[in-house]
Amino acid sequence: MPVSRTALPEQLAEGYSRFVNQKAPAAQALYQRLGEGQTPHTLVLSCADSRVDPTTIFAAAPGELFVLRNVANVVPSFERYSAEGQGALTATAAGLEFAVGHLKVSRILVMGHARCGGVAAALHQCQNPEIAEQKDSGRYFIDRWVAQMTEDGDSVLAEYEGEGPAVVQQQLEFRNVRQSVKRLRSYPFIANAEADGRLSLHGAWFSIADAALWWMQDDGNFGIVEG
Template identity: 35%
Template sequence: MSNDAPSNNHDAVNAAIGLLQLLQGVDEFSHKVFPESAALFKGLAQSQSPHTLFIACADSRVVPEMITQTQPGELFVCRNIGNIVPAYGEMLGGVSAVIEYAVMVLGVRQIVICGHSDCGAMKGLLNPLSTSGMPTVEAWLRNAEAARSTVFARKLEGPQALQALIEENVRLQLMHLRTHPAVAAGIAEGRVALQGWIYDIEHGQVSVFDEGSGSLQSLPEAIARLQGEAVP
């Protein structure tokens, strides 16, 4: 028991330091950041009207508001391991409820599914042994199994396989998204648009899926395409 005590004490100290840092961050927000945007938060205090549902990985390196340079109240964010959207009826739960609420109650106009480089969930999908002993994770990742099968069929390996899986997973989750009744109705009525992104953490760049060609476009290409579509 005495041998464990130093380790336990060290862990407790680290936990206290981590919590203290969080609280100090809140204190800085309350006294420095919040006053500069007090009018914004006053308007948001009673209601919200986000324009976009942003479905991203729970990875700590992915920060939707920073990537998109949006303000509080603009994004309705759903985060989970692997930016996964179970097909409707397959695994009804938090993600399905978020989608339904965002479309039917909040009236979001866009839904973005954002994958990212070096995704741990996709690494786990490529190497099943790495998720051994985590049955919940394994069950969740089965929602991306079709993407893995596509990559395996292409006989890719190493970094190429990982990048291909990250991309295929976003494509697959967009397909799953369309099975949700609220989304299907929104698309049919022209109220909701979908888009898939791949965020490159190292270079701070986003690539966008062009569903017409089925390929990834650079950000300038995607912006130019949408600007053309926005002209009456």
């Protein structure tokens, strides 16, 4: 039994209507092919932030990017989450395993961004460590998740002491990308694929206000990409 589009929330119905009437017909052959399976070339891990959409930034067609998103684009530590009882229950780790082990993507890009709420929450926790002990704050899961960045947050706060909050926040956003790329190598299936030359690892940071991408270079510094 067909469902009327009016059954959908209005904002979603309008978007779906544009997709069906304007985009899908032109992409019919592509979708037909994708119906058989996917061979994305790149895995992008980005923040769940609504302003930072990898498919939009790289103008990618369906089937090109395997996208994982979580709060603050954090790669969880392999040691921490693969331990029995810690639950290998991170969607991020499962997605990495699937994309690298089964889909055989050629590269992984960890993409951070400006004004990241998750990074700000981690810094707030560094400055108010008692938060981590609170159970009824209404942000139980957020506090535990962003705690993965507090060690780096403490380092950045010490290194950039005296700098304004915007500088400190940006430096932790950069550092979180660097550390996440580094932690990718703690997953044996990623380290092996990289060693065999089947996989390359990259970092980037999206500056929202000017819609510009910054790329992580070999020395770990970020530079704006020429348009």
